[in-house]
Amino acid sequence: MRPIDILEYVLLSFKSDRRRAFMSSLGIIIGVVSIVAMLSVSEGLYSGVNERFGDMEMDLINVRPGSNMGPGPGERPSFAPEEPAELDDRDVKIIENIVGVKAVYPLKSASALLSFRGDNASVRVMGITPSHHEDLKVVIDRGRFLVDSDYKAAVVSYEIAQNFFRMDISPGNRIRLYLSEEGRYMDFKVAGILKEDEDPNYAPDDCIFITHKALEELLGRDEYKYSSISIRAEDASQVEATADDVDEGLARIHRDEAYTVEPTTTRFESLLEVLNMIKYALAGIGSISLIVGAIGISNVMMLTVKERTHEIGTMKAIGATAWDIRILYLLDAGMLGLVSSLIGIILGALVSGVVGSIARIPQEVTFSSALSGLLFGVLITTIAGIYPANKAAMLDPIEALRAE
Template sequence: MKPWEALRLAAEALRTNRLRSLLTMVGVVIGVAAVVVLVAIGGGAKAEVEHEVEGLGSNIVFIVPGKFQFGTTPSLSPLRLADLRLAAQVAGGDADVTAVVDSGEQITAGQNSYFATVQGVTQNFDVVFNRPVTEGSYLTSADVTTSARVVVLGANVAATLFPDEDPVGRTATIDGVSFRVVGVAAQQGSAFGVTQDDDVDIPITEAQVLFNVGTVQSIEVKAPDPGSIGPISDRIVSGLESEYPGVQFSAVTQSQILGTIGRILSLLTLVLAAIAGISLLVGGVGVSNIMLVGVRERTREIGLRKALGARQRDVVLQFLVEAVTLTAVGGVIGIALGLGTSAAVGALSPLPTQIAWWSPALAFGVSVVVGVVFGVMPARRAGRLDPVTALRTD
């Protein structure tokens, strides 16, 4: 028998028992859809994180005291503003170096207020973190050296505090201290509720006074190119370690952060997809079961086909193709359902989704394999039926 004849027979058999076929497919449909959706959510999360970290600016190294590890609280920083100069020196003239001190503070203007991350930064923070201003201008080196009470507002902060007017030149109050707005940063969007649009930037010198701290939390360096990230951060770390004997410093690069988060998310996606895969397995068992019922019901038909010249492998092929058609159709429906659900989740919930090209292909492949694996046993049973006995069955 030619394979397409088997396909035609399979289509006919599935049409004949339409409801039964559909119900049998449900397990596969749900399994495939779940795999597609979960992979889409995992992929979306990963893409979002990558986008977020890349949004910080490229080739950035974070110099922090202590040994950097995810999940540990940062050590108390011994870094002072003066170390910035040292870092800039050893980094070389091509690198931009900045430092951050930040704190969550209420910022008010008239009746409006906003809970913002107030970060004390140097005048080149906008270059390092790729934070262009749309109105006014960014902080200047004079602002930093003179501890000027000036502020650059994140887009969300500006929109809330000054809904109907140009914020530049207006006054905003942080912790009872008045600041003159000199600029508004461009809208940058959010990921996982974290956004630079909620940040306001003030000179780091003024921030130290405002927050009453003598240190800075971290030093950020933007290397001129990816190749110089390593040497530059090595030089800064060893420079700082000789400045502060006994204190360890770590250089954390963007790609390290990206890599770590990416690995965590990939693992999470894999685990979720595997759990969804269990439902595929259950669906496969259902297929096996129904195929066995089908073989029993059609014993006489099998006997007849054998009497008319069907070989064992013709009958095996017929039932195997039927099982695979069942799971493959289920797979296609599941993929459609999964893609639709992914799109709906992406549009209607805060979870980002991203369809990887390979996930529907993999899901389809897996559903075909499920059909083969769970179809083989019933098909072989059909193929082995003795025509004489089969024809006598009522």
């Protein structure tokens, strides 16, 4: 038989039994919908995260006290857990002298109570070295950023300035910071306000920047240790090697203390990896419903072959070969798969749109998720059609003609 005639026969059988076609395609439609929806929602999650962190600077290295994780697989847990290292100016000096390091930004963060015109709110205070922060991403909305000669000046995040108090904080206002547990306080003059949604990624959105000098005085002079040290490498492509050098350099003075040196990209990459796993796990769940749909198709086709036994017998008697019949019924399944996959992709796009807008997840139906829905749909239904098609092809024409 010519392909066009086979197609016509298959379409005729859809037309003559619309209910059958619809019922058997329902399972496949649902399966493809779930694959496409799950793929696009997780794809959206992935690209949303990617977008958010995409402007992250790839040449940054972070040094923190404490170890990153417990003992690795096969390692014995150490009996004397290492003390977290204390990071101070000595470390900054060492790091500054390592080849490949462009700039070093020690950071100290502390929580404090912010008082403004009689209202209080708890905030995060970040101690910084202003001159070092020139090339970190800080976008000022009004006023100016800190300079090294500043002492009792502060830069306030947009969030705090706009939403924390009855009155908005503006450059020039006076604010007071309390250290809650010790009752110590200091007054500051607001130098600048950060731009909305432009907080640097190393700082929370409820933070106040002041100089190390001021924070040191606020906290008490004796125990001023950095909470972390950010390092900018000279060459972003060499960031891993530079991180290793920093690690080695610090090992000399923190022999039995724990600290972590980590390029910021590492954490981001492992996050993307996890998202990728989630994506395929979700798609896997979707495929299960597709397989259930395929079993449904197989069942309906078995019934069809039984119903059409007489017709198949007639076709064989007038000269159809086993191959003719097999192709007819395989294509029947394949066409069902194709049409229902296409419907499934459209519905899947709608579903993921709805899910995305409810869950506030960015979502997009990518070409690849639509294509995998289509491929899986057609492939699995065709496989589901093999057994019934074979059954039809192998019918004995005499027996089949006798059947009513």
